[in-house]
Amino acid sequence: MDTIASLFSFITTPVSWVIVQFHSLYGALFGPDTGWAWGLSIVSLVILIRICLIPLFVKQIKATRAMQTLQPEMKKIQERYKNDKQRQSEEMMKLYKETGTNPLSSCLPILAQSPFFFALYHVLNSIASNDTIGVINERLLASAQKAHIFGAPLASKFTDGSSEVAALGSSITDVRVVTAIMIVLMSLSQFYTQRQLMTKNVDTSVKTPFMQQQKMLMYIFPIIFAVFGINFPVGVLVYWLTTNVWTMGQQMYVIHNNPTPGSKAQAAYLDRLYKHVTHHGKTRSRRERVIVKAIVAKGRDRNDYERKFINGLSKAGLAAQTDGTVLKSEAAVATVTEDGTPTTAAAPKRQQPKRQPKSKRQAASGPKPAGGAEKTSAASTSLSKSDDPQDAKPAESADKAAPKSGGGGRSRAQSGQRKGPQRPKSSSKK
Secondary structure, eight states: OHHHHHHTGGGHHHHHHHHHHHHHHHHHHHOTTSHHHHHHHHHHHHHHHHHHTHHHHHHHHHHHHHHHHTHHHHHHHHHHTTTOHHHHHHHHHHHHHHHTOOGGGGGHHHHHHHHHHHHHHHHHHHHHTTOOBTTBOHHHHHHHHHOEETTEETTOOTTOOHHHHHHTTOOHHHHHHHHHHHHHHHHHHHHHHHHHHHHHSSOTTSOOHHHHHHHHHHHHHHHHHHHHHTTSOHHHHHHHHHHHHHHHHHHHHHHHHSOOTTSHHHHHHHHHHHHHHHHHTSOOSHHHHHHHHHHHHHGGGOOHHHHHHHHHHHHTTEEEOTTSOEEEOTTEEEEEOTTSOEEEEEOOOOOOOOOOOHHHHHHHHSOOOSTHHHHHHHHHHHHHTTTOGGGHHHHHHHHHHTTTSSGGGOOHHHHTOOSSOOOOOOTTTO
């Protein structure tokens, strides 16, 4: 670790200068030799560095969003080469090269602050060795050696012996308890940061090599911090714990306000946006209009959460516009509930006629009964066509011809002959 830290000795002077400037500020409030003055100086150094890295963080977000736009293409490659993992990886790398995206862009903030981390380690290691470094002179060196954070000296380590800890005015028990708690908190914060990224802000419908790398980092980074943390001075542990907490809070803000499409965080965000828009009847901020505009522009490429959001607006009588605004739909019908509160509902749908049971359909299409039922139907038919005078003549002729036709004088219904009026017989056969 000392060899690696010496590679970044060229920035030890700027880092030590920043720490001294913050120490002069906090020393006036808490005392120059207190752990609060030196500890808050290190915390302020972290905050200053992370503020300077915000443009790099924005670039990281843009690169992540660019990766998200490639999700459909990645899914096609996976389906096309699902039985050939090597060809699948080659096509993925070719896609990254053509679009200018980098799956490792999420590691840029860590790589950018690594020089400051090792420079701070070099400064604190020099304080523990009673050596001046950068702008820290002998007076500041003596003050830093007297500073204790919860009983542990600023420059002490978990692996230090009793004699080394006693020279800094502390006990080995205090040092190991404080360093162990800081190492555990540092590892847990790193694990939680990676876990919320994988469980809340990742589109699980598409599996990419980037997701596998993030999943590996979720378990590898905490182990690395736990192993190397025992060799970090207390001041370095304060630095790294502070930067982990900053990263965790920064990521929670991004997940809450600008989630990845298709992730669980987007489902929660669209649910909140739906309640807000339906309550006010419009989008009230520029960020809301940008989100709605992007969803409308996707068209058929919307994911399930986005389709649910658009359909929910339609059911509430609202329509999302291409510019991101939300207007009342023309098909909405205003209704009032029993308690007098107005609500909007969609226009009622046309009801289809109910299908009759099979038994009723067969009864309607089956043979007609004989006797009185036939007369009833014939009567109803004659009533429906009573306006036509020609319909009465065949009926009268049929009644006159009935007793002359066969012996016995039985009617057509009784003899079982064909239904309906028969033709009168010719006179020659008579």
